[in-house]
Amino acid sequence: MQEIIVKLLLIVVILIALGLLITKKNDMNKHQRKMLIRILIASSILLVLQFISIATFDILDDYLFVSSGRILRFALYFTDYLIIGHDILKKAFKGIMNRQIFDENFLMAIATVGAMAIAIYSNGDYVEAIAVMLFYQIGEWFQSYAVGKSRKNISELMDIRPDYANIEVDGKIEKVDPDEISVGSIIVVQPGEKVPIDGIVVEGDSTLDTSALTGESLPREVKVDDNIISGCINMSGLLKIKTTKEFGESTVSKILDLVENASSKKSKSEQFISKFARVYTPAVCYSALALAIIPPLVRLLIMGVDAQWGIWIYRALTFLVISCPCALVISIPLSFFAGIGGASNEGILIKGSNYLETLSKVKTIVFDKTGTLTKGVFEVDGIHHNKLEDEKILEFAALAESASSHPISKSLQRAYGKEIDRTRVSNIQEISGNGVIAFVDNHKVAVGNDKLMRSLNIAYINCHSIGTIIHIAIDDEYAGHIVISDILKPNTKKAIASLKNAGITNTVMLTGDTKKVADKVASDLGITKVFSELLPEDKVNKVEELLKVEGKDKLAFVGDGINDAPVLSRADIGIAMGAMGSDAAIEAADVVLMDDDPLKISKAIKISKKCLRIVYQNIVFAIAIKLICLILGAFGEVNMYVAIFADVGVMILAVLNAIRCLFVKNL
Amino acid sequence: MKKTYKIEVDCANCANKMEEAANKTNGVKNAVVNFMTQKMIVEFEEGYEAKKVMEEVYNACKKVESDCEIEF
Numbered sequence: 209m210q211e212i213i214v215k216l217l218l219i220v221v222i223l224i225a226l227g228l229l230i231t232k233k234n235d236m237n238k239h240q241r242k243m244l245i246r247i248l249i250a251s252s253i254l255l256v257l258q259f260i261s262i263a264t265f266d267i268l269d270d271y272l273f274v275s276s277g278r279i280l281r282f283a284l285y286f287t288d289y290l291i292i293g294h295d296i297l298k299k300a301f302k303g304i305m306n307r308q309i310f311d312e313n314f315l316m317a318i319a320t321v322g323a324m325a326i327a328i329y330s331n332g333d334y335v336e337a338i339a340v341m342l343f344y345q346i347g348e349w350f351q352s353y354a355v356g357k358s359r360k361n362i363s364e365l366m367d368i369r370p371d372y373a374n375i376e377v378d379g380k381i382e383k384v385d386p387d388e389i390s391v392g393s394i395i396v397v398q399p400g401e402k403v404p405i406d407g408i409v410v411e412g413d414s415t416l417d418t419s420a421l422t423g424e425s426l427p428r429e430v431k432v433d434d435n436i437i438s439g440c441i442n443m444s445g446l447l448k449i450k451t452t453k454e455f456g457e458s459t460v461s462k463i464l465d466l467v468e469n470a471s472s473k474k475s476k477s478e479q480f481i482s483k484f485a486r487v488y489t490p491a492v493c494y495s496a497l498a499l500a501i502i503p504p505l506v507r508l509l510i511m512g513v514d515a516q517w518g519i520w521i522y523r524a525l526t527f528l529v530i531s532c533p534c535a536l537v538i539s540i541p542l543s544f545f546a547g548i549g550g551a552s553n554e555g556i557l558i559k560g561s562n563y564l565e566t567l568s569k570v571k572t573i574v575f576d577k578t579g580t581l582t583k584g585v586f587e588v589d590g591i592h593h594n595k596l597e598d599e600k601i602l603e604f605a606a607l608a609e610s611a612s613s614h615p616i617s618k619s620l621q622r623a624y625g626k627e628i629d630r631t632r633v634s635n636i637q638e639i640s641g642n643g644v645i646a647f648v649d650n651h652k653v654a655v656g657n658d659k660l661m662r663s664l665n666i667a668y669i670n671c672h673s674i675g676t677i678i679h680i681a682i683d684d685e686y687a688g689h690i691v692i693s694d695i696l697k698p699n700t701k702k703a704i705a706s707l708k709n710a711g712i713t714n715t716v717m718l719t720g721d722t723k724k725v726a727d728k729v730a731s732d733l734g735i736t737k738v739f740s741e742l743l744p745e746d747k748v749n750k751v752e753e754l755l756k757v758e759g760k761d762k763l764a765f766v767g768d769g770i771n772d773a774p775v776l777s778r779a780d781i782g783i784a785m786g787a788m789g790s791d792a793a794i795e796a797a798d799v800v801l802m803d804d805d806p807l808k809i810s811k812a813i814k815i816s817k818k819c820l821r822i823v824y825q826n827i828v829f830a831i832a833i834k835l836i837c838l839i840l841g842a843f844g845e846v847n848m849y850v851a852i853f854a855d856v857g858v859m860i861l862a863v864l865n866a867i868r869c870l871f872v873k874n875l
Numbered sequence: 876m877k878k879t880y881k882i883e884v885d886c887a888n889c890a891n892k893m894e895e896a897a898n899k900t901n902g903v904k905n906a907v908v909n910f911m912t913q914k915m916i917v918e919f920e921e922g923y924e925a926k927k928v929m930e931e932v933y934n935a936c937k938k939v940e941s942d943c944e945i946e947f
Contacts, residue, residue: 239885257927298941306939360911362911468914472909485888485891534887537886538887538888541911542887
């Protein structure tokens with residue numbers, strides 16, 4: 209045993225000395241540095257003392273008085289003990305004064321003072337008490353360092369906060385605090401700088417790196433009159449931006465607020481651990497007390513043999529060393545924090561640890577169709593039954609619809625592709641829910657659905673292909689129809705498949721679209737259930753019905769966040785996508801996907817599962833090791849060294865395991 | 876009224892204890908300590924002055940964990 213201790217101490221001394229030499233000043237805070245030096249001094253002294261035997265001390269007796277060697281030996285060891293443990297003793301004492309008895313300081317103080325007392329009594333092994341204190345302090349130091357370091361790393365990962373904004377004063381660029389910029393000011397963003405405040409480009413064009421916000425590496429191009437979102441990095445050209453919001457209201461501030469507050473919403477596992485720690489420490493203390501008193505009394509009074517007080521008190525002290533709940537209490541919030549940090553780096557904002565936890569239990573995902581699975585942008589699929597050429601039909605339709613801002617009108621105008629000459633159009637009459645009647649080049653053009661055709665008494669031909677049908681009549685004569693359809697996002701199919709891989713058993717689609725269109729999309733994608741031709745309020749009812757069936761499993765709703773806020777808040781978890789720049793969506797949802805890639809849904813679920821797996825691993829691992837040590841300790845199979853290594857070792861492993869939550873890039 | 880304060884605390888269990896102590900303080904409706912971001916978010920009851928309540932919160936926290944700091 210002696211040899212192992214000497215070797216261990218040597219390793220500690222060398223490592224710390226190296227550590228102190230190598231690390232830069234700002235790697236550690238003041239407290240950590242001071243602590244490390246204390247550990248170094250204490251272990252060096254302990255190491256030196258190992259080479260002086262009791263016999264050497266006893267020589268002193270010949271020169272001074274009897275047992276002076278014993279006193280000197282105690283004094284040296286005790287000084288070392290105070291160097292390493294004085295703060296723990298002080299805290300324990302303060303704890304007792306403030307009636308906060310059961311904390312780890314108290315446990316360590318009682319255990320080491322007890323061991324010290326046993327050693328004084330027998331002029332025996334002082335090393336045990338000091339070593340336990342020493343390794344406990346090393347563990348504490350490591351915990352403080354690892355947590356501080358990972359906290360810094362995670363914050364850096366999320367640090368998209370711009371430090372300054374540039375304004376032009378007399379032709380010169382001046383840096384100012386972004387808080388001071390009022391709405392409507394012109395700010396300058398140079399290449400390589402972050403856009404500090406949301407606004408509109410008034411001069412210049414450039415490409416933007418949005419990866420800090422969306423996790424998407426593809427750069428986005430901007431030109432004059434484009435909206436621009438804070439947090440993006442300007443890559444190429446100089447931009448002048450007219451701000452449309454104050455800094456505090458800008459996207460970047462909102463996102464930071466959200467992520468920073470996320471880990472304050474505590475998950476059930478965290479609450480469980482706080483409660484557990486509250487019960488566990490006193491329970492172990494009382495068990496230790498019982499262990500110190502009951503067995504010797506039983507031996508003495510009932511069995512009539514020697515009480516062996518020393519052995520049982522020692523076992524009780526070992527019990528106390530094992531009992532510190534730190535590994536659990538530190539690793540659980542760290543796991544959640546790392547998970548939320550890693551996710552936000554991927555463009556997935558999770559608003560709280562509790563949501564991360566619920567997300568991992570999701571079995572049913574309900575999608576809104578338009579804007580979520582599909583692009584929400586209609587494209588012309590075909591033009592049928594026309595006598596005029598396709599071009600001409602499109603031209604008439606686009607011109608007639610030129611005044612409307614309906615998505616269908618917009619897509620017709622886009623399909624036409626040429627500049628629209630508004631002077632050719634007159635007498636525009638919009639019939640809501642039916643279509644448009646207008647005069648184009650002095651021809652009466654009616655563009656709309658079958659209802660419009662019926663109201664004009666025009667015989668129309670129905671289409672057999674799937675999509676939205678727009679009939680066209682020129683001078684009250686049927687001229688054919690245009691089929692347009694909403695196209696799927698490129699990743700939708702992959703996303704549904706990967707959700708199934710991630711353990712989602714039920715996929716449901718809700719849409720206001722016709723049954724024919726909805727069924728086709730669903731069967732293309734492999735979605736299990738479809739509810740079509742729904743009004744917005746029907747969607748909430750459908751989700752409520754599904755929630756009733758769910759029972760214990762959780763249900764997530766995915767929408768674009770624009771008009772489905774009530775559904776987002778009704779579901780167990782509301783996921784809003786494509787939310788960059790949309791405050792309403794960021795507010796209504798529990799999980800926000802910054803870009804509109806549906807693959808991110810399965811990624812979010814995988815991240816949550818990985819995190820929760822790590823959390824459970826840590827809970828089970830730490831509690832199991834502690835229980836085993838406690839049981840072995842009660843039977844005297846574990847000495848104090850093993851106990852302290854179990855305690856510190858479990859904590860270090862749990863912290864390292866928790867940090868794994870941060871690595872989610874390749875999920 | 877809700878306010879956020881910067882705190883300094885070294886161990887997670889101590890942060891939990893601070894939270895408990897803050898919640899027991901008069902005038903505090905709800906307090907959450909976020910160990911990872913080193914922040915304390917305090918919601919005050921109506922009719923209490925934040926600064927005075929925080930002084931009591933600080934004293935209560937000092938009692939349970941002498942090594943903590945709250946900036947207010």
